Amino acid sequence: MIYLKKLTVSDGEDIYEMMQEIPAEENGFKNPVYGKNYDGYLEWLKKAAEGAERVGIVDGWKVPETLFWLYDGLRPIGFGKIRHLLTDALRAAGGSIGYAIRPSERKKGYGNKIVELLVTEARKMGAEILLTVHNGNEASLKAALNAGGRIAKTESGRYYIEF
Numbered sequence: 278m279i280y281l282k283k284l285t286v287s288d289g290e291d292i293y294e295m296m297q298e299i300p301a302e303e304n305g306f307k308n309p310v311y312g313k314n315y316d317g318y319l320e321w322l323k324k325a326a327e328g329a330e331r332v333g334i335v336d337g338w339k340v341p342e343t344l345f346w347l348y349d350g351l352r353p354i355g356f357g358k359i360r361h362l363l364t365d366a367l368r369a370a371g372g373s374i375g376y377a378i379r380p381s382e383r384k385k386g387y388g389n390k391i392v393e394l395l396v397t398e399a400r401k402m403g404a405e406i407l408l409t410v411h412n413g414n415e416a417s418l419k420a421a422l423n424a425g426g427r428i429a430k431t432e433s434g435r436y437y438i439e440f
């Protein structure tokens with residue numbers, strides 16, 4: 278069974294191990310755990326869990342956001358993030374949904390699945406849904422279109438995809 282699980286402060290080694298496999302940054306999507314030691318990961322989990330409880334906008338750009346792990350059975354496959362709301366800066370670059378699949382599990386259909394599941398979650402949360410995909414990131418563009426997205430505009434080296 279493939280499903281999303283919300284980040285919690287008690288997440289463990291399986292997630293840590295996956296996050297060391299996913300690069301620190303790819304196509305504008307960041308993995309803040311890459312290169313951290315285990316204690317650093319535990320500290321980060323606390324901050325990330327607080328991020329989901331945040332209310333309103335901090336410093337004009339830090340918005341409430343929830344992190345999800347994609348699991349296939351017991352194995353973590355990737356992760357995604359939903360911003361609960363957007364600022365103009367995030368509307369221009371970043372969007373409300375980001376995701377990555379661990380490299381060893383790419384090209385198996387999990388990218389399609391994580392976008393579909395994140396869009397469903399974001400709808401449940403009542404969040405504005407906008408994906409910004411860098412030109413040339415064909416896999417991400419396809420996954421977004423397969424999940425029902427449509428290209429609203431192409432600008433500043435990005436596709437802006439609405440749902």
Ligand SMILES: CC(C)(COP(=O)(O)OP(=O)(O)OC[C@H]1O[C@@H](n2cnc3c(N)ncnc32)[C@H](O)[C@@H]1OP(=O)(O)O)[C@@H](O)C(=O)NCCC(=O)NCCS
Pocket residue numbers: 303304305306375376377378379382383384385386387388389390409410411414415416417419420423
């Ligand atoms: C984008 C990403 C999540 C896709 O994950 P994935 O598990 O490989 O995706 P899937 O296997 O479900 O493939 C999605 C679609 O893209 C296609 N695809 C996959 N890799 C591709 C590639 N390198 N070039 C072109 N198309 C590709 C697949 O055929 C599929 O389309 P289809 O179902 O219509 O045939 C993954 O490559 C990733 O984590 N990239 C780094 C982070 C990133 O770019 N995040 C997105 C930021 S907007």
